[in-house]
Amino acid sequence: MSAVSAFARRLAAVTKINTVSNASPPFASTAVRALTMQAFAQRGYGRRGRHSDFSHPMAMVATAAAGLAATAAAVGSVSLCEREGAVRDPKTVYGLHADDVMKMELRRFASERQPNDPSVKVLEPLDEMPPPEPMTEQPNVIVKATSPAPAAPAPANPSAEESTLMTPEEARLEAATLKAKKHGGGLKLFSGNGxxxxxxxxxxxxxxxxxRAxxxxxxxxxxxVQVHENVRGKDVxxxxPxxxxxxxxxxxLxxxxxxxNRASARRVTVVIPYYGYARxxxxxxxxVPISAADVARLLESMGVDRVIAVDLHCGQIQxxxxxxxxxxxxEGGIVGIDHFGGKDLHNPVIVSPxxxxxxxxxxxxxGLAYKYGLxxxxxxxxxxxRARAGSVDSMxxxxxxxxxxxIIVDDMIDTAGTLCxxxxxxVAQGARRVFAFASHGLLSGPGNERIANSALEECVILNTIPTTPQRLANEKLVELSVAPLLAQTIFNIHAKRSISALFK
Structure with a gap:
């Protein structure tokens, strides 16, 4: 019996070590098997021959009992390991911003609905719900783990305002938004030198x-080109331009x-504020080649998944x-509408060149008539x-x-010969004032100087092309930013929202 007691003490020590270090069941079973073989070997109960000692059945019983205890302790340790190492969906600054915007839209939707509408059922506030009844302890209840313990819930956003009222429509919209974010992947933004x-x-x-690239x-x-961060599975x-x-x-580009694409990005979207070779x-x-189509084929062959452009020269490029x-x-004109809507226009006329x-x-x-009531x-x-490219014969x-x-509205200004x-x-036909708006201000060659000496009162362009000191010195040239429009478009695409709503 001394061998059995020694084996029991060894097994108890091994079980205590497994419980403290959260060892897995395979490790515990291996230790039990090793000690069992060692005890049998000391008693002489090997492969060859038999042993007539009566103590080996008691050793087997003690081994089985200790093995069950070690297995139960190991199951608890496995649950603890999986609970601590649960993989959670990370929240970036962009994700928090999307949550705030969605909550604002949900509040606006709730405020627009009529309070006496019977189809809107307002739920009770969460704080006023009755507390749950305390659970009474039931004696002699054995709880057995049949699956790994569930992961702990992710911490809530501390900066977000807690919502206590939610209608069924709001709940449906929020569930759809969370599903889109779950499958949307992370957002990565890269830029070239354009x-x-x-x-x-x-x-x-x-x-x-x-x-970082x-x-x-x-x-x-x-x-x-070299990218210095991980983009695997991301929306890039x-x-x-x-x-x-x-x-x-x-x-x-x-x-x-x-x-x-070679770095395993999930989706690659190119934002081209100015599409070259579009003319x-x-x-x-x-x-002569159709260069706009050739550039499109080059981009498509490289594996582009989506293209965002501003005021293509011709719509058929799509x-x-x-x-x-x-x-x-x-449509870059949506930015110009806000600029000219604030001016005191007298009998405005939109002119196509x-x-x-x-x-x-x-x-x-x-757009000008709808937004400002003109x-x-x-x-x-x-x-x-045209006599030839870049030269106008008569108008x-x-x-x-x-x-x-x-207001002369065009998509681009190259040498400004046609515009001036x-x-x-x-002016010769009796115009009171002449303004100009174009999405892309190339201003190649003498373009900037021609605008400065022209009959134009103001020429408005967007920053789809980098500015220069010469443009900043031109008093008749006004540059507006297209960044809010592009940022909102990227946000809507990433959040699975409509883009056409931006132009309504």
């Missing part, structure tokens, strides 16, 4: 930091998309991408004849602009 200032502004509005050039001009947005130098910025969208003469690559063409921009001018007119807004068009006005404040000549035509 327009770093705009990228920083968008990141500040979204409440995130720009991703190196986009540089070797001595021979080759582009070098690249902000890169293909403005001058067009080829360098385009190559940076293509290599960044390839790099992020070559069709064959106007023999033996069709150059395949059906698996949706393209969101944002060519026949292809009539639709853009019409949308600008409708009903008597006219529309006019200039028919121009004819269609419409009446006498004693009116005219159109302003002269409007």
């Amino acid at each position: 327009n770093l200032g705009l990228s920083i502004e968008i990141a500040k509005l979204l409440g995130v930091n720009l991703g 190196t986009v540089s050039s070797f001595a021979d001009g080759e582009i070098n 947005y690249i902000i890169q 293909t403005c001058p130098p067009v080829n360098n910025n385009l190559m940076e 293509l290599l960044m998309v390839s790099c992020l 070559q969208d069709r064959k106007m003469q023999a033996r 069709g150059f991408f395949g059906p698996r690559v949706p393209v969101d063409n944002l 060519d026949a292809g921009g009539v639709y853009r001018a019409k949308k600008f007119k409708e 009903e008597d807004i006219g529309i006019a068009m200039i028919i121009k004849q 004819d006005l269609v419409g009446d602009v006498k004693d009116c404040d005219c 000549k159109a302003a002269d035509v409007l």
